[in-house]
Structures are given as C-alpha cells and as structure tokens.
Amino acid sequence: MTRSTSRVPAVELAPSPTEPLRLQILSALALHRMATTGQLRQMLRPDSSRQLFSRVLNKLRATGFVDLTPLPDSQRSRTHAWYLTAEGARLTRDLPVLRGRPPYPITSSTAASLKTAHxxxxxxxxxxxxxxxxxxxxxxxxxxxxxxxxxxxxxxxxxxxxxxxxxxxxxxxxxxxxxxxxxxxxxxxxxxxxxxxxxxxxxxxxxxxxxxxxxxxxxxxxxxxxxxxxxxxxxxxxxxxxxxxxxxxxxxxxxxxxxxxxxxxxxxxxxxxxxxxxxxxxxxxxxxxxxxxxxxxxxxxxxx
CATH class of the missing domain: 3.40.1350 (Trna Endonuclease; Chain: A, domain 1)
Structure with missing residues (x-):
C-alpha cells in the first residue's frame, strides 16, 4: 500500500548517518530535472553499487516522492529515467543546496516524455x-x-x-x-x-x-x-x-x-x-x- 506523503514533514529529508543518499537523490533530481539510475550513481557515489541506488529510488517511488518514465529506445526497454513528483518537488524546494536555483522540476509523465532526450x-x-x-x-x-x-x-x-x-x-x-x-x-x-x-x-x-x-x-x-x-x-x-x-x-x-x-x-x-x-x-x-x-x-x- 502506498503511504500518503501529504503529511510527511520536510525535516524527514534532512541528512542522517543512516540514509543521507535519500536526500542527495532528491536534491539531484530537483536540480537536474531527470536522471537515470546509472547517472545518479556516477554523479553522487560512483563507488557505490547500482543495487543500492535502485533500492533507495524504489523506496522513494513507493512513498510518492519520485516517479519514472521509460526511455524511448526499444533496445533499452528496461532502462528508465527518474524525476520528482509534485510532492517531491514541494519537499525539496526549500533545501539549502537548492536555494536561489530556478524551480523547473519535471513533475508529470507527459512532461518527462517530452524532455527526456535533451x-x-x-x-x-x-x-x-x-x-x-x-x-x-x-x-x-x-x-x-x-x-x-x-x-x-x-x-x-x-x-x-x-x-x-x-x-x-x-x-x-x-x-x-x-x-x-x-x-x-x-x-x-x-x-x-x-x-x-x-x-x-x-x-x-x-x-x-x-x-x-x-x-x-x-x-x-x-x-x-x-x-x-x-x-x-x-x-x-x-x-x-x-x-x-x-x-x-x-x-x-x-x-x-x-x-x-x-x-x-x-x-x-x-x-x-x-x-x-x-x-x-x-x-x-x-x-x-x-x-x-x-x-x-x-x-x-x-x-x-
């Protein structure tokens, strides 16, 4: 069952010794609009495993903060790109690392599909x-x-x-x-x-x-x-x-x-x-x- 995110306080997104990667991924998607699992790993922690990033991303998707869109390539049908949902964008808009940055998140599957390639x-x-x-x-x-x-x-x-x-x-x-x-x-x-x-x-x-x-x-x-x-x-x-x-x-x-x-x-x-x-x-x-x-x-x- 998907947990409602409307009452999740932004303080939950603060870095912690046990799960700082969650915050880093949300911040990266807020700034860069969209990225694949592999790109997020190269950007944030190239020495970490892809499985770690997949696990964190899937947890964020289950709680409604991120979503994904398939890449328009039949040879890479299992590859997709991640982006923030409207709820994820709301929770990240006041993060210190994003202060002063233009807020142009991609928050729908339609917008994601149009902007994916570029x-x-x-x-x-x-x-x-x-x-x-x-x-x-x-x-x-x-x-x-x-x-x-x-x-x-x-x-x-x-x-x-x-x-x-x-x-x-x-x-x-x-x-x-x-x-x-x-x-x-x-x-x-x-x-x-x-x-x-x-x-x-x-x-x-x-x-x-x-x-x-x-x-x-x-x-x-x-x-x-x-x-x-x-x-x-x-x-x-x-x-x-x-x-x-x-x-x-x-x-x-x-x-x-x-x-x-x-x-x-x-x-x-x-x-x-x-x-x-x-x-x-x-x-x-x-x-x-x-x-x-x-x-x-x-x-x-x-x-x-």
Whole structure:
C-alpha cells in the first residue's frame, strides 16, 4: 500500500548517518530535472553499487516522492529515467543546496516524455566534468551545474543556457575559479541555428539594461555582472551524428566567429570552444578535445 506523503514533514529529508543518499537523490533530481539510475550513481557515489541506488529510488517511488518514465529506445526497454513528483518537488524546494536555483522540476509523465532526450543528454554532458574533478582533486559538485539558466538580452528576449557550470581548478596552493555556459547540441537543429546561439551569447556580453524612467541612457555596466565576476566561457557539446558531420558543425561555428562582428568581438574577450560528447567521455573533459572557435589546435577546456 502506498503511504500518503501529504503529511510527511520536510525535516524527514534532512541528512542522517543512516540514509543521507535519500536526500542527495532528491536534491539531484530537483536540480537536474531527470536522471537515470546509472547517472545518479556516477554523479553522487560512483563507488557505490547500482543495487543500492535502485533500492533507495524504489523506496522513494513507493512513498510518492519520485516517479519514472521509460526511455524511448526499444533496445533499452528496461532502462528508465527518474524525476520528482509534485510532492517531491514541494519537499525539496526549500533545501539549502537548492536555494536561489530556478524551480523547473519535471513533475508529470507527459512532461518527462517530452524532455527526456535533451535533459538526459545535458546530464550526460555533466558527468565527465564531475569525473575529472574527482580524479584531479578539483572542486566541482553535482550542485555546481545548474540547468536552464535564463538571462535577458534586450528587446524582451532571453537567452536560456542549457547549463551554467562552476569549477575550481586546484594546483597546489593555487586555486583557479572557472565558470562556463554549456550548450548541448544533439543535431536536432540546423547548423545555422546552432551558430546563432553564439550571437545570443555575444548579445548577452554587450547588453546593458537601462533603469526604468530614465530619458537619457545611463550606463550601469553589462547586465551579466549581476551574476558573474567574469563572463563565463562558452562550451558547446555536440552529439547525435557521425564524427565527420559533427566536425563540419564545429567548422560552421568557427566560421560564425570569424565572420560575425559581434561574435568576433566576444571571442577576443571570452574563451569559446566546442567538443564532441563521445570524445569527452572517452578522453575526459580535461582532455585535448576542445576546438577553440577562434581557431587553433585542440586543447583542454581550461586552456581555451
């Protein structure tokens, strides 16, 4: 019999020595919208067993906090993705680790089925960065990757980044704090439409909001300074086609940087790079797999 969750106090979700994984899973699904069992394990506790995660997830489903949707792949019919129910979203909305994060949970099977492919690919793109941080001793947690971050770019338009990543490189006593906008392309849009995303990032770089009621323009500085001390680098992750076709798309992005004056100006100030997701997974996110969009040899994303 399924236990009613309407009277379950949020305090039950506080970490405990015996069951902290339950809280971590709920927090991860609240932030990342959706994930498979394997992705949650890689993200939170890669040294733990899949059976442990399955057991905790099934308990959360029995109590009404999470639900699942099958993946649209006949060859993986037993694989599914997890997401928060409306009750699970309600209980996690005030958790400290999620404070200030945009609340865009997926809380229905219909919404889950529509968003599965892209959402899971964004999570998949995050995992190599998390694995590199653990291996190299850098600072980067599951909470340092925020999906679907929206910014105004003028004329009542907004740029929505697939994710904003925070990552601290540690080399002895030296700490280098990096931020990046991450765009994930599954080859579902034309190469030209993908390149237009660079124009939107260039618009955000230059956009300055004007105070309401001012007749004369008054410079308040770029709007992005409200959120970032330095404009984040822009990383494009490509998948969903042959290596040759993805290489052509990277070439198209480089052509946009060379030909569009606003994007060219951005590239002179901000590192821009693109890589193939499968290469990132095989060689690591810190491997020499990133093509600088301003030209040059492939290199790690931290060296763009």
């Amino acid at each position: 959402t899971l690919t964004v999570v998949r793109s995050h995992l190599p960065f998390a694995a590199d941080a653990r291996r190299l001793g850098h600072e980067h947690s599951p909470w340092d990757w925020t999906p679907e971050v929206s910014h105004p770019i003028g004329e009542s338009e907004r740029l929505v980044a697939d994710a904003v990543m925070r990552y601290t490189v540690i080399n002895g006593e030296h700490r280098r704090m990096l931020r990046a906008f991450v765009e994930v392309d599954r080859t579902t849009m034309s190469s030209e439409r993908l390149a237009v995303k660079l124009i939107e990032y260039a618009r955000l770089y230059h956009y300055e909001a004007q105070p309401v009621g001012r007749r004369r323009p008054v410079s308040t500085g770029p709007t992005w300074l409200r959120w970032y001390p330095v404009y984040p680098r822009v990383l494009l992750v490509l998948t969903g086609a042959s290596p040759a076709r993805l290489g052509d798309r990277i070439s198209d992005l480089q052509a946009m940087v060379a030909q569009h004056p606003l994007v060219a100006a951005l590239a002179r100030e901000v590192p821009l790079g693109a890589a193939i997701l499968e290469d990132i997974e095989e060689q690591g996110a810190s491997g020499p797999v990133w093509s600088p969009l301003a030209g040059g040899e492939s290199r790690p994303w931290t060296s763009l």
